[in-house]
Amino acid sequence: MLTRTISGFFLIVILFALLYFGGYVLLAALLLFSLIGLYEYHKAISAEHRPFVWLSYIACVGYYAILFFRPEAVVEQPYGFLFLIVFFLVLMIAAVFTYPERRFEDAFLTFCGTVYVAVLFSFLFFVRRRDHGFTYVWFIFWAAWGSDTFAYLCGRAFGKHKLVPKLSPNKTIEGAVGGVIGATVLCVVYGMLVRGQLGMDTAQILMLAIPVGLCGAVLGQTGDLFSSAIKRFMDIKDFGHLIPGHGGILDRFDSILLSGTVVALVLMLI
Numbered sequence: 001m002l003t004r005t006i007s008g009f010f011l012i013v014i015l016f017a018l019l020y021f022g023g024y025v026l027l028a029a030l031l032l033f034s035l036i037g038l039y040e041y042h043k044a045i046s047a048e049h050r051p052f053v054w055l056s057y058i059a060c061v062g063y064y065a066i067l068f069f070r071p072e073a074v075v076e077q078p079y080g081f082l083f084l085i086v087f088f089l090v091l092m093i094a095a096v097f098t099y100p101e102r103r104f105e106d107a108f109l110t111f112c113g114t115v116y117v118a119v120l121f122s123f124l125f126f127v128r129r130r131d132h133g134f135t136y137v138w139f140i141f142w143a144a145w146g147s148d149t150f151a152y153l154c155g156r157a158f159g160k161h162k163l164v165p166k167l168s169p170n171k172t173i174e175g176a177v178g179g180v181i182g183a184t185v186l187c188v189v190y191g192m193l194v195r196g197q198l199g200m201d202t203a204q205i206l207m208l209a210i211p212v213g214l215c216g217a218v219l220g221q222t223g224d225l226f227s228s229a230i231k232r233f234m235d236i237k238d239f240g241h242l243i244p245g246h247g248g249i250l251d252r253f254d255s256i257l258l259s260g261t262v263v264a265l266v267l268m269l270i
Helices: 002-021 023-045 053-069 071-075 079-097 104-128 138-158 173-198 202-233 249-269
Strands: 162-164 168-172
Touching: 002 023, 023 053, 023 104, 023 202, 023 249, 053 071, 053 079, 053 104, 071 079, 071 104, 079 104, 104 249, 138 168, 138 173, 138 202, 138 249, 162 173, 168 173, 168 202, 173 202, 202 249
Parallel strands: none
Antiparallel strands: 162 168
16 A cells, blocks of 8 residues: 555656646657557457557557647647548558458457557647646546545445446445546536636636536546456456556556546537
């Protein structure tokens, strides 16, 4: 427990510094996190499959190169979408010419893993690069980690009905509901504290914080369960051991990946 607490403290300090500086510093860190996450993902599924590992790494670096030179091309223009289509076509060709050593599902798993890790990590960058991005980006963590904390506390106190017993036997419906409510409250409180910095009134903050809290918490828990599904199917406890007491990059950021996506989408809509 002490090791987990100490490593968690240093992780928060490093994360705070990266988000504070933002820009290319954050982008370089997200590229590194993505490459490590892809390594963990491919290592996990390699027991049953043969993913196109190097094509995944190349696609990840190529995607972040686009973000480095033309970040607006991904958000405002269709280049990000076109990049993913080209990557998918390359994997289809690779699957054809490596058959039967590799199966067609290996190509699909490679594509899905690259999107799941590299693309979803990049939404942290999209949120941070907005005006007042350093303030907005913390909504992601209040939603995701707040949901984890309150789900654990409520599950311990009130949990009776299992949520998905075959996948995660310790998670309960009461804990999940408590996690969503707790995360939403945290987002609303945080929003009220920073509304002056964002130039919003109370109604505008509620229009932002409530959808972010609700959707971020639900998707954060979904991301955690999705990660658990992969690990249970592949019969592994953790994706890695990079962070003492926490596992690997994907173990620590599984809920952040989906919460970051929903915060970015809510900000785009509002």
